[in-house]
Amino acid sequence: MAENFIVIIAGGKGERFWPQSRAHRPKHLLPIVGDTPLLAQTLARVRPLVPVNNIFVITSAVQAKAVAAVCRPFKLPVANVVAEPVGRDTAPAVGLAAALVAARDPEGVFAVLPADHVIHDTQAYRADLRAAFAAAAGGEVFVTIGIKPHEPATGFGYVQRGAAWKSFARRKLFRVRRFVEKPSLAVARRYLAAGDFLWNAGMFVWGAPAVERALARHAPELHAGLAPVRAALVAGRALGPVLKKVYPKLAKISVDYALLEKADNVVVLPAAFDWDDVGAWPAVAKHFKPDAAGNVTCGRVLVEQGRRNLVFSAGGHLVTVVGADDLIVVHTPDATLVVPKARAQDIKALLKRVETETDGEKWL
């Protein structure tokens, strides 16, 4: 019987959690919510699902060392943490994941899971993944896990479900009618009202040979580009030098575009677990217990006559907020951010200026 694998994608620039997150310390390496880095929380969640040797983490060169440090207590083999020398979006990472899995078991089934989501209901999460593994085991379908939307979010792609397909472990799966990219607010509202749209959370379960066949068909350049990687893995050669040669030549392309939107065998499992991608600072607050005035604080903080603020301090520094509502204040040893919750998306514009107007390397 085919083995199951987990491939955690631990990439991302983490700009939205600046100044806590930096290029070398993105969101999944931070305990944004909870006491450990989100990557460690993800590893703890998936560990009971497969043997530890069957867990891979794909990350970037600049984060590799920190990612390896988070993986160490989980006793992952060193070779299971693979660093992409340059970022090329998700399709090359999925191709690399398929190659890693196929080298271990040509019939292997694997889950692709982001490292930086917050999920509290671990039991339901594992049950859904077990059902998805069972569904994908035959190699017939690609399983995507869809999240039932509770608001007209414009920051995610959506999956429209079609007819019921099959059930596994009492979890119902549906055929996918279509994948749609991030919608406008008006369209997102229609999706929410329609009831048959789910958020595409970037979680997939599928067989390695099926993924490789699909890439060969729908993204032949990418598939061919990764041939030296497959050869190195089969020959047991070190992966680093090969990736360094191959990756810069690959085109940037998302797995949604390269594969899912084109495949006709995708099914969706509506998740039974809670899920939050914690997209930016305002989303952090809802995972903490606020004080009586609705303030969420972390570290040495005093809020006087203020409501619904989110205030983080590091290193014993005293951060005080007086007479202000709905502010985000994040202090780190070398940089501080003050932004109204409603303006958190403008951090991106700030970071462009940090890059051009300061000794950017130091702050990003």
Place this chain on the structure above:
Amino acid sequence: MAENFIVIIAGGKGERFWPQSRAHRPKHLLPIVGDTPLLAQTLARVRPLVPVNNIFVITSAVQAKAVAAVCRPFKLPVANVVAEPVGRDTAPAVGLAAALVAARDPEGVFAVLPADHVIHDTQAYRADLRAAFAAAAGGEVFVTIGIKPHEPATGFGYVQRGAAWKSFARRKLFRVRRFVEKPSLAVARRYLAAGDFLWNAGMFVWGAPAVERALARHAPELHAGLAPVRAALVAGRALGPVLKKVYPKLAKISVDYALLEKADNVVVLPAAFDWDDVGAWPAVAKHFKPDAAGNVTCGRVLVEQGRRNLVFSAGGHLVTVVGADDLIVVHTPDATLVVPKARAQDIKALLKRVETETDGEKWL
């Protein structure tokens, strides 16, 4: 002819500029406006008026060392910096000042000047003080320097001027009809409209013997309490031990209440110079040149899509404000404050909580 003296009162707790100001580092020791501490700016302003030996600074024990350090480049005699062992408001300080001056010249005339005001027109300031010295030289009157109000401030006492008295050096002085304490906003508006009210800025010029006589008459306990100080000064004994014995027994009393409201020989010189006591953070902004969006920044600061903010950073720390208007953000190495300009007066409530809820000593 009687000699002229300057006595700078460098006390104050500096709570309103927290976290830059602390108990041991109040406003006059900070370069809140300008490149040097306000005390140094005051010393530089008065230096041409009298010999440096005739300049005294009265401060508090906790600030004495830092005050002495600011005075050093001005070459004040070490004994001219006198520390009150405990604060007893302004009347004891004026009594001490009179004793210091009288010990040097029994007919000495002295100006009492706060250390922490911002005055840009140094020439007009010196001209006014010279006129005030001339007016006070006879020992007939107490001269107070009044500031023409430009808003109905409730944070100052007022002086109502009466009939014209005399002119000195082409500066007109008026008899004082009355001193009034900090008014309500409604009353302050009436004062502003009336046109004959001036702000009491705590600047006085008067003869030492006249002050001592007036204290003996209007504040006999204080005058008697300071007798050992006068004796020590006349005998040339060290002042420290005497002050330590005498001061704790003195009652807290302001010079306005103990002396000026009761004396019938007070005249007022309406100031020809600009004046700002820079009472709190929002007042700081008007002494800086703002950027095109009205932001005033100091240190390593970036404001993105924000207007009229006042942002201070220390020690190379990067402070960023995104999408917020009219905020005060002050970062220091161990504490940060975020407060809307309109709420700056609530820092006092914050500091009470800092005292009770944290290891207060460290932060205050």
